Amino acid sequence: MKTQEEKALAAVIEYDRLMGAIYECRKAISNPANECDRVVGGDDPWQSHIPDGKQTHLAEVFAGYDDNDGFMPMHCHYDHSEAMEIIGECEGCRKTFDAIQERKRLKTSLGTIKRTIRSIARNSTKGGAA
Ligand SMILES: [Zn+2]
Numbered sequence: 101m102k103t104q105e106e107k108a109l110a111a112v113i114e115y116d117r118l119m120g121a122i123y124e125c126r127k128a129i130s131n132p133a134n135e136c137d138r139v140v141g142g143d144d145p146w147q148s149h150i151p152d153g154k155q156t157h158l159a160e161v162f163a164g165y166d167d168n169d170g171f172m173p174m175h176c177h178y179d180h181s182e183a184m185e186i187i188g189e190c191e192g193c194r195k196t197f198d199a200i201q202e203r204k205r206l207k208t209s210l211g212t213i214k215r216t217i218r219s220i221a222r223n224s225t226k227g228g229a230a
Contacts (some may be wrong), residue, residue, distance in 0.1 A: 104224055118210045127207065128199035135192025156195035160218050161186050 102110070136156035141148035150156065155163070164177040178186065187193045 101173045103221060108217070108220050108224075111220060115213050115217065116209070118206055118213060122203055122206050123211065125199045125203035128198055129203065135195065137192060157190045158185055158196055161193075161197065180213045 135149070136158070138150045138154055138156060139148050140151060154160075161178055162181045164175055167174045167176045183197065189199055
């Protein structure tokens with residue numbers, strides 16, 4: 101059985117690890133356009149572009165689609181396997197997409213660890229400790 105102090109230390113270490121991992125994801129997500137294999141024109145951001153009025157695979161995934169088959173037109177989002185199909189072999193977009201999914205998971209864990217920290221704090225002040 102862990103003491104309250106050991107639990108608190110473990111929780112803040114986990115909190116710090118998650119914050120670091122989320123930061124790493126943010127770096128990976130921040131500039132996906134240049135790594136998409138649809139982009140032509142090399143590394144110069146002023147020269148590079150995507151031909152035929154297309155966008156990156158990732159932008160296409162997040163734009164979703166309109167479904168007009170039903171009673172009312174509806175804007176829909178692609179599910180995971182559809183997203184994977186659109187991204188296909190594009191490594192740049194896949195890397196970014198994975199980072200976005202990973203960040204979602206990390207943020208869920210971060211919410212859990214925040215609640216843990218708060219409950220440890222509440223339990224230790226309740227005990228009447230000085
Ligand atoms: Zn791409």
